[in-house]
Amino acid sequence: MRTTARVTVPIVLVLSISLFLQGHNLPGGGFIGGVLTTAALVLIYVAYDLDYLESGVLGQEVESGTSIFEHRTVLAYRRTLLLGLLVVFGSGVAGFLVGDPFLTQTYVHLEGVPIYHEVELASALVFDLGVFLVVVGSLLTIVSVVSAE
Amino acid sequence: MAPDLTVVTTAVAVPFVAAVLAPLLYRVLGERTGYAGAAVAAASFGLLATQVGSHGTVRSPWIPALEVGLQFTIDGWGLLFALLASGIGVLVFVYSARYMHGESGLARYYAALLAFMGSILGVALASDLVFIFVFWELTSLSSFVLIGHYTEDAESRYSARMAMVVTVGGGLCLLAGLLVLAVAARGALGGVTFDLAAMLANDEAMRASLRESGLFVPALALVVTAAAAKSAQVPLHFWLPNAMVAPTPVSAFLHSATMVKVGVYFLGRVRPLMMSPEWVLLVATLGLLTMTVGALLAVAATDTKELLAYSTASHLGLMVAGFGFDVVYGGEAGTFHLLNHALFKAPLFLVAGIVAHEAGTRNLDNLGGLWRELPITAAITGVAALSMAGIPPFNGFYSKELLFEATYEVAHEAGGLAWLYPGVATVASVFTVVYSVKFLAMFVGERRAPIADIHRPPLALVGPPAALATAAAVVSVAPQLAVDAIVQGAVEATATGKAHLEVGLPTHFSPPVGMSAVAIVGGLATYPFTERLAAGIGRGVDAPIPVRPSGWYDCAVSTATTTSARFGPLVHNGLLRTYVFWVAAAGSVLALAGFAATAGVPELDVVGVPLAVTVVLVVAVLAGLAVVTASSHVAGVLTLAILGFMIAIFFILASAPDLALTQLVVETLVLLLFLLVLQRLPSFYADVRPLVLARDAVLSILVGAMAFASVLLTTPGPDADPSSVAEYYTAQAVPGGGGSNVVNVVLVDFRAFDTLGELLVVTVAAIAILVLVTMRIRGEEAVTEGEEEPVSDGGDLP
16 A cells, blocks of 8 residues: 555646646646645555654654644645635735736736747636645645544 | 705604614713603604605615615605604603603613604605615514513513514514515516505506406505504504503503504505505404404503503504595594594503502502692693593594594495494494593592502603693694694595595584494493493403413414424434434425426436446446445445446546546545545444434435436536527637636636635635534543533544
8 A cells, every 4th residue: 555655646746736737728727636636645644644744755753642633734734725715815816906806817928938838827827726725725634634533 | 845865864864873872872961861862853853844845755876776775755644654753752752751760771761762763754754665664673673672671570571572573473474565565566667666656656557466466465465464463453452552561651652652553654655555445344344343342452451551552452443444444534534543643642641651650550440539639630631531532622533533434434335234334433432432531530539549648740741741732632623723734745645536634523413423422422321331341341351262362372472482492402403414414305305396386397308318328327326226235335435436437437428527537536535535434434333223214215315306306407408509608708718718728717717706715615614624523522521521411423524
């Protein structure tokens, strides 16, 4: 199980990011990418445990004995959720600065970028990033808290 | 002359503003707040007095697209009522300042009284049905607070609750009736509107529209029920005598002069709109019945305020009956008596308050010969009580005579059973004379029971009833003066055709004059037998429950209480699965009922389904069956996954790759989660009880049927043309949103606001689960500390 997780999790993560990025033109998007990322992290959780992300990947000491609500990883998830909401609201409010209504989106085409030649930058991507973060944060919060029971 | 919007709005708003400020005023002024209230009432009165003679509708739009706005119609009828309310309000506030001396809770008292006065002005002047309803309910609400003024007293609380239930229940009927009228306006006025003035202007079209849709009788019944509850008509009269636990100024103001007249006022208002044979039958009969029953009960009463309460019900019946008849005299009787009744009944209540204040009792059997100590009060009572009895030349006589003329004219034209109308009216008037004399008798004759020293009442107590009695005397001497000043305008507003009111003492004999003579002579002749009569009525009232409507009320309230006490634990038992069961079942049944009532059965094109889709769906159904019958958790989870993946494949076949991708990802996540909890689940729960199994199966089928029907009925068929919205999104995705994935562009750009809402839902779900888990842990801690607290078992958590 752990071997499988070691192999699959990076692939799943890369896939989820690519799904998230291509979402504007091909099937994908913030929600799907978010759920897939969650799936990858849950896979780690099932294979190892909640602390593995911190101790194994980031190489930090883990203080044990705190309740699940104060657990550092869960706090990080909750912050992700909050950050996502902020990004979503921020992307909506940003339109005010240029005089557009709330949540107005726009896009630009950049040409001449190395490798990709032409890149489209849509402000909707920021909004989608917020969606991504909210989905990841809330799902992981739920999963970790409930499974700690 | 057109009315002035600012003046009218200010007149209505000032009492409400004062009501909000009442606690502050009380802190500054103390018991003199009553005089401040009188000033407020006088301000409203003065503002409205400037509008006398004007006629018309003014509105200030708020949401023009929905026709929502403040709208007032000024005419004689509304002004008469509003001026009465504010004028008597001035006197009642002055009286209160003295009468409520030394009482507690005065800030609340004055706030409620002021709010009440503002609501009455609102009802009288508003012509937007929504506003009328709001003000109507506000009068009930402030009346509730005022009746329950003595919050420590159980009887006071009981009576306040009873008045609230009856009048607010009537208010709900009014709401339904007003909605029916608004719907009928669609046919008559070309659009749903709440504009009562427009409805009254097009009354022919409104009646035709109501008749056409078969809603005329329901609308009539609802409006009349609402008015009957408010105006204490039989069989909903029982709350009024109970409301007499309120302080006397409240009884004089709310329960004689104003609030109970709101129903009468509204009947007069819609009379031109709803006049029809059904109206006559219902309203006139109701009014005459109440007139008689109220008079009989008043004869049997021994408490001064109780007598006046039943007498009020009886006189309200007189007004209702007047409005019930489809003759000119009827409307005249109703409008003129509204004024006359306020002028004689309010002072009588205030007199009852003085007597209770000075003599210390309200029992009529113990009171007698008070004129020696209270000469001015006795004179006031003389004018008012004789007016109440309808003795010429006092003002009550004129309006009662108009009712007699109305009944006689109706009976003369219709013949047959219609002769009951004048007969009943005369009999009721006989008893009216009896109880009027009975009330007056406490001032004349000899002392009946030893009463300690009786003080002269202070000017603030005698002044208000004296002012009202003087007004009554003026109307008695020169009735045409009052008619020309304001009553004529009110008569015109409530009449179905043209009407010109002329009143005066009769100069020659006519049948209605004979009816008056019979009533007066009969009443005086019956008076010596009052006690025997009262005993007979008492026996009737004490009969088993069916005769007493208050018994029905008690029965209904106690049944409702016990039923809800039994029903509560059934639904609200602390187990999440029970909540889920009720919510899912109720939602599904409601949705299915809605579909069954409105939608037809669409055609199902079973043959045209492609083979691949059929295969996928059949596998999905088989997997679904397998989940239910799976022997172990692992098998169940895996078969559930098959079901999920089949649905994903179905999405691919139906060319919805985004959905398919989402479904696949979610399915994977769910599978992982099951892996997480699988080892913790007990392998064996308990033997399944067949009853529980059946219940769950029924619920599952219900929810499934609801989802199936919703999808079937709400989505367009595959062959249908795409809607204009869909075409817009497809066309605009690339140029407007810069993305070729239409679904995603819709999500993050066109409908980003919806997505934002969904994200909030996800967040709320996360927070809710956090809270749930926290509370569960706390609950367990509480239990481990030794408390016997029921904790839901693990199966309830998601």
